[in-house]
Amino acid sequence: MNNIMLPAPHKILKVVKETRAEYTFRVAYEGETRHGQFFQLSIPKVGEAPISVSGKGEGWVEFTIRKVGRLTEGIFGLGAGDLLFMRGPYGNSFPVEEFEGKDLVVICGGTGMAPVKTLLNHFYDHPEVCRSVHLIAGFKDLDCVLFTEELEKFKGRFHTVATLDTMQAPGFQTGMVTAHIPAIPFARFADYNVVIVGPPVMMHFAALACRSAGVPEEKIWVSFERKMSCAVGKCGHCKINETYVCLEGPVFNYTKAKDLFD
Structure with a gap:
């Protein structure tokens, strides 16, 4: 019988410095x-943490990690050829089939772009399966911008707004993501979905802004980057009310997610 809690070693193929605080492995x-979906990444005798998949291809997956504690500091000390322990994948996923044939709006803030990047690349690579894609990607300042090359790529095919909270810079607008939601032409869409990923406060107010623009609750999807210590519903660290985020999420429709913000 396989032990679902047992991580396995995997070789690091490449490390990319995205910002001062975020690297992609x-x-x-x-x-x-x-x-x-997400994996549990670990270093023996140091710790373990849930990290969303930010990229994938034949024979590899990518994780974009922010240095925030002992484990991530340890991971940042690893390089190509070193081993990283992981188990997974865990959790549900965005309902891609439900998005196909419709318009899609993706609103992400900061590292919230990582969990939706494979979704964006899917529709970039298959433009025929989605009517249109509108992307709002918000960052604190120019030093916090992730995936610069892919952002430029997305601008060539998607209706893209890259915005900085308070800073002005070429190629970027200024303001929180909520400031740019009213410009999305929801009334012109025959059918659509909205994906929102980022810090809980950002997701909360972005969802409210979408609701104010007339978006029905059932058309909004969010992803919770909440602490999931075991990923299999045993430890209870990710429990919100009666919901285990690791088992029922991390992707939720807003009809349920609206009661999970804390």
């Missing part, structure tokens, strides 16, 4: 993952 992996 490409790790050898032969399994399948769905858009929005």
Whole structure:
């Protein structure tokens, strides 16, 4: 019997410095993952943390990690050729089939772009399956911008707004993501979905802004980056009210997610 709690070593293939605080690690992996899922990454005797998949390809997955504690500091000390322990993938995923044939709006803030990047790349690579994609990507300032090359790529095919909270810079607008939601032409869409990922406060107010623009609750999807210590519903760290985020999420429709913000 396989032990679902037992991590396995995987070789790091490549490390990319995104910002001063965020690195992307490409790790050898032969399994399948769905858009929005996460893995538990660990270093023996140091710790373990849930990290969303930010990229995937044949024989590899990528994780974009922010240095915030002892474990991530340890991971930042690793390089190509080193081993990173991981288990997964866990959680549900964005309902891609439900998005196809419709318009899609993706609103992300900061590292919230990481969990939706594979979804964005899917529709970039298959433009025929989605009517249109509108992307609002918000960052604190120019030093916090992630995935610069892919942002430029998305601008070539998607209706893209890259925005900085208070700073002005070429190629970027200024203001929180909520300031740019009223410009989305929801009334012109025949059918659509909205994906919102970022810090809880950002998701809360972005969802309210969408509701104010007339977006029905059932058309909004969010992803919770909440602490999931075991990922299999045993420890209870990710429990909100009666909901285990690791088992029922991390992707939720807003009809349920509206009661999970804390």
